[in-house]
Amino acid sequence: NAGVTQTPKFRILKIGQSMTLQCAQDMNHNYMYWYRQDPGMGLKLIYYSVGAGITDKGEVPNGYNVSRSTTEDFPLRLELAAPSQTSVYFCASSFTGVGQAFFGQGTRLTVV
């Protein structure tokens, strides 16, 4: 049972480039989330989804887009990378709400 899988684990982007962070879960969870964690800070919610076809903004959605076409996958898209998006990104999923969410291992993104 893989749980929540994030790819890639590390990435360096140039300013203005775009990329998609992948997230997949095999637990049949309805809820999925994307967080970012800046150095020395707590996690901040970027976007979340309560089921396939439904997404909503979190606390820091600017510069990101998401889609949820299946229960399993919840990709996060960065269209025009900026240095302020340098962070560690965590995807999470839960059955009834993030109270006991399962997190992926994270993607460390550096924008130069």
Added chain:
Amino acid sequence: DQQVKQNSPSLSVQEGRISILNCDYTNSMFDYFLWYKKYPAEGPTFLISISSIKDKNEDGRFTVFLNKSAKHLSLHIVPSQPGDSAVYFCAASVDNAGNMLTFGGGTRLMVKP
């Protein structure tokens, strides 16, 4: 404006002693509180939670205390073990569905053998 604050960035404790991690919040609408533990290069893992209708919840060596009037919660680990060395995050939500968790900045706990 940080709604959830962990004012101690780090804490060092001797093995076998008690570790007390503190968390303060400002939003009186928060109704559900959680603690997550995070090891380096891993995602956070859920540790323990408490609803606002309770003032204490216990799970093995871990106990969370909630003081709603003071808007304060704490995590007690007794006895502390070297494997408990990690970053601990406090988080809060306005309901127990927890769709919009607000996290504190974390406290790094080091348990010395």
